[in-house]
Structures are given as C-alpha cells and as structure tokens.
Amino acid sequence: MPGTLRQVxxxxYRSVETAGTHGRTAAEFRTVLDDLGLRATSGHADLDGGVDALIEDARALGNRQVVVPHAVFDTADGWRAFADELNEAGRKCRAAxxxxGYHNHDHEFAPVDGVLPYDVLRERTDRRFVHFELDLYWAVHAGQDVLALIxxxxxxxxxxxxxDRAPDGEMADPGTGTLDFPAIFAHARSACEYIVEHDQPTDPLRTAGVGFDYLRAVRW
Incomplete structure (x- = not known):
C-alpha cells in the first residue's frame, strides 16, 4: 500500500479518496499519506459500524467529505428508510x-415498486445534510442524461x-471513451471535487496516470 500511494x-496527485484502510488503522493510514504529501479529502465508508465510528475514522484520515458508496433494497420502503438513515448520519457529520454524501451505481435508476430509488433519495434526504457523489459512468450506463441530473x-x-464509457459499454480510462467530460464539467460548475475512478482497471497505475493528465488538461 505505501508503495502504491508513493507512485500515485x-x-x-495531491488528494485521494479512500475506500478502507487496507489493514491499517485510520491513524496509521494517515501517517502514510502525510509522509507522501497526500490528503485524503474524501472517504467511502458504510454505516454498519455506526456513525460515531465513521466520524472518528474520517477525522483521523483528514477527510472533509464522507460518502456511503453503495446500498441495495428490494422495496421502495427500504429505500425510504435508508434515506432517513442518511439524514440522521448527515446531521451528525455536519455537526462534526x-x-x-451518497454515491450511485446504475441500479438506483431502475424502478422499484414503481419509483426510482434515486428519486426517493433526492426527495426524502435533506439537502442540508446529504449531498450526492455522481458517478458519471454508472449514470450514463443506466441511460440517464447527466446534464439533467446535474x-x-x-x-x-x-x-x-x-x-469513461467505451462504445461497447465497458468502463474506460478518462478521456478514452464516449463521455463528453468538457460539457459535463462546464455544466457542473458547483461540483467541488473530481475523482478519477475505474472499478476494474487492467493496469490501475496507468489508469491513475491517464486520468490525472486528462483532468489536468481538460479541467484546469
């Protein structure tokens, strides 16, 4: 892990989004980041361990933003209850x-009991406490107009x-597929953080390099 982050x-890169601490405590992981001049500005974390533990780890890591990365429910009521849970966690995080926030995949855009889970989250969560980390690939893969979502x-x-999304629908490194990122970025003026991601890259460090160079050129 330290060697990988050194290459990153x-x-x-000067900031990263964490997804677990890979066998270290949050404090130990933070030490590695600090030694390399990296900041974990954002972190993915679930609610299974409780909000207090989530906040404690986020503070240790130096996160400014914490995001629930995934949830699946087979009823609309399940999504509504989850939205209420997000509100409560968001209140506590805001106080801290x-x-x-919450990160989407594609299934949030498939109807459950006649409603879209994404719409349930939009309508039931409190905008003061819960934001969205929009995964552009998954939204487009689900047939959504990301400009309209924004x-x-x-x-x-x-x-x-x-x-990015290749013509055959597979994931691709940023700038090598079909998504019009310049148009999306121009539209999403209020978005404050852009995170390079690929769920199953064949060469993760190459993806990181391609993504960094592309974002630096197209966004900044």
Whole structure:
C-alpha cells in the first residue's frame, strides 16, 4: 500500500479518496499519506459500524467529505428508510464539520415498486445534510442524461466520479471513451471535487496516470 500511494503521488496527485484502510488503522493510514504529501479529502465508508465510528475514522484520515458508496433494497420502503438513515448520519457529520454524501451505481435508476430509488433519495434526504457523489459512468450506463441530473440537484452534486464509457459499454480510462467530460464539467460548475475512478482497471497505475493528465488538461 505505501508503495502504491508513493507512485500515485509521483504521478502528481495531491488528494485521494479512500475506500478502507487496507489493514491499517485510520491513524496509521494517515501517517502514510502525510509522509507522501497526500490528503485524503474524501472517504467511502458504510454505516454498519455506526456513525460515531465513521466520524472518528474520517477525522483521523483528514477527510472533509464522507460518502456511503453503495446500498441495495428490494422495496421502495427500504429505500425510504435508508434515506432517513442518511439524514440522521448527515446531521451528525455536519455537526462534526464533515460533509456527508451518497454515491450511485446504475441500479438506483431502475424502478422499484414503481419509483426510482434515486428519486426517493433526492426527495426524502435533506439537502442540508446529504449531498450526492455522481458517478458519471454508472449514470450514463443506466441511460440517464447527466446534464439533467446535474440541473435537478445542482447544489447537491458536490463530487463527480470521472470514469469513461467505451462504445461497447465497458468502463474506460478518462478521456478514452464516449463521455463528453468538457460539457459535463462546464455544466457542473458547483461540483467541488473530481475523482478519477475505474472499478476494474487492467493496469490501475496507468489508469491513475491517464486520468490525472486528462483532468489536468481538460479541467484546469
């Protein structure tokens, strides 16, 4: 893990989004980041261990934003109860000085009991406490117009997962597929964090390098 993060830092990254601490405590992981000049500005975490533990780890890591990365329910009521859970966690995170959000895949855009889970989350969560980390690949893969999604929740979409989509529907490194990132980025002016991601890269460090160079050129 330290060697991988060292290579990430050498590519030019100065911030990362964590997803677990890979056998270290949050404090130990933070030490590795600090030694390499990296900041874990955001972190993926689930609610299974409780909100207090989530906040404690986020503070140790130096996160400014904490995001629940995945949830699946087979009823609309299940999604509604989950939205209420997000609200409560978001209140506690806000009181602790953290932003709290939810990250989508494609299944949130498939109807459950006649409603879209994504709409349930939009309508039932409190915008003061819960934001969205919009995964661009998964939204497009689900047939969504991401510009319309941004328009609908412009002040709540504070993070974008930047992963591209090949013509055959597979994931691709940023800038090598079919997504019009310049148009999306211009539209998402309020988004404050752009995160390079690929769920199953054949060469993770190459993906990180391609993504960094692409974002630096197209966004900044």
């Amino acid at each position: 830092a050498e590519l030019g 000085g953290l932003r709290f 328009d609908a929740e412009r002040d709540r979409i504070r993070q974008l997962h930047v992963k």
